[in-house]
Amino acid sequence: MKLISVLLTPNTRNPLYLIVTSSKLPGYKISNLCCYSTFKHKRSIKECYTVLNVPEGCSAEEVRDSYKTLAKKYHPDSGASTASAARFMQIDEAYRDLLTNLAKESKKAQAMEDDEEKMSEYKIPQHRQYLNYEGVGFGTPSQRQRQYMQFRVDRATDQVLDFRKQKLEQQYAENSMVAKDVKHSKKVKITQAIERLVEDLIQESMAKGDFDNLSGKGKPLDKFSACPHIDPMTHNLNRILIDNGYQPEWIVLQKEIRETIDKLRQDLVASRKKLGDPMAYKQEKQWMEIREKFTVDISKLNKRINDFNLVVPLMSRQMVHFRVEKEIWRAEQAFLVLKEEMNAVNNTEADEKMDNVQVNPTEVFLNLIKYLKKFRKPNKQNKE
Structure with missing residues (x-):
């Protein structure tokens, strides 16, 4: 093989090489001619974006990420099935051109921003006259002075x-405070007068002996009968609330939830009982409608349970949601139990009726004779 390098272009940076390959050198017979150049075709920026599979106007970080991904795929040393030296050279050239x-x-863009900043600096008024008079007014200095005055x-x-x-508001506030103080002092005087009057009446009654015949005389007050671990004030307040029918919110909610679920269960069993067993197509359709309505009612009841769990004071008192499938299954089981009970009652009543029937042997014998006579009459006619 013989290598001949010939410079065919005036650009020394991109020479053209000729490779002549011959199997036999003595005869100078050219069997293969290969020509290649180091000249690099300059791609446009759009082509670079296309080669790297990135949109136009993307950032440098996106370009680097795409280059890394393609390099892992096409680099000759990556060991991948898609490795290609030519393809990797295209990607590398596009990457460098795009970064440049x-x-x-x-x-x-930075130069344009700097130019805009410099231009804006010249637009700001730097005259001393615009810094006077607190920036008030416009026109000549004398006009601005009059406007400023x-x-x-x-x-x-x-x-x-x-x-x-502000002064008037302060005076009004002081007068209102004085009026409030006067009202409060009058109220205190009245209260004290009433207390003195009540105390005088109590002392007078004690002197007369009006309290000697009381049933609880000489006995301790029954303050701590309910709970000895709370203070007397709290106990008395709770007792007053209970005597007047007050109940905490969570107790009321718990009672409503229990009453509601009991009513829903009873209504479901009653509806199933009305439809009977076995159910026809019409009854099955009605049963499906009843189940849908029951599902809606249970969902509303579960929301009430959520409200109850938020206000109940103890975690152990919280309630769980009711499941529709379980409640329907319970209703069907209750219906089967009722059905068995009804069948048992019917059988018992039938047995009782049979037991109450009194059999007369004479009547049975006479009825048997009449029955036999019916068969004897046709025989006599045949003999005649």
Whole structure:
């Protein structure tokens, strides 16, 4: 094999090589000619996006991630079945060109932002006259001075009005406090007078002996009969509430839930009993409607159970949800039990009726003779 390198282009960076392969050198017979160049075809940016399978306008991070994924797939040393050196070279070239283009665009955008900042700096007024008079007014300096003086007058007027308003509000608050104090003092005096009057009446009754005949005289007060572990005030308050029919919310909810589930169960068993056994197509359809209505009622009841579990004070008192399938199965079992009981009652009544029937032997004998005579009459006619 003989290698001949010939520079065919003026660009020294991209020479053109000729490879001449011959099996026999003495005769200079060319059996294979191969030509290749190091010139790299410059792709457009759109082609680079297509090669890397990324959308246009994506970030550099997305480009790097796509390059890593494709490199794992097409790199010759990856050991994958899709490994291809030519394909990897295309991907690598597109990756480098795309990163270069993104870097240029970012620099260009940064330069434009810097230019905009510089332009905005020149638009800000830097004259000393615009920094006076608290930024109030416009026009010439004399006009701005007059406008600023008027602004100060208006501001002073507003401040005076605000001060007067605050002073009046403070006086009104003080007067209202005085009025409240007077009312409170009168109430205290009345209360004290009533207490003194009641105390005088009690002392007078004790002196007369009106309290000597009381049933509980000389006995301790029955304060701690219910629970000795709570203070007397709490016990008395609870007793007053109970005597007046008060019940805690969770107790009321628990009672409502139990009453509701009992009523639903009874209604379900009664409905099943009305349909009878076995059920026809019409009865089965009615039974399905009853079950659907029962399901809705159970879901509402389960919501009430959720409310109950939120207010019940003890975890051990919390309730679990009712299951529709289990309740329907219980209703069917209850119906079967009722059916067996009804059959047993009917059989018992029939037996009792049979036992109550009195058999007369004479009547049975006479009936038998009449029955036999019916068969004898036709025989006599045949003999005649």
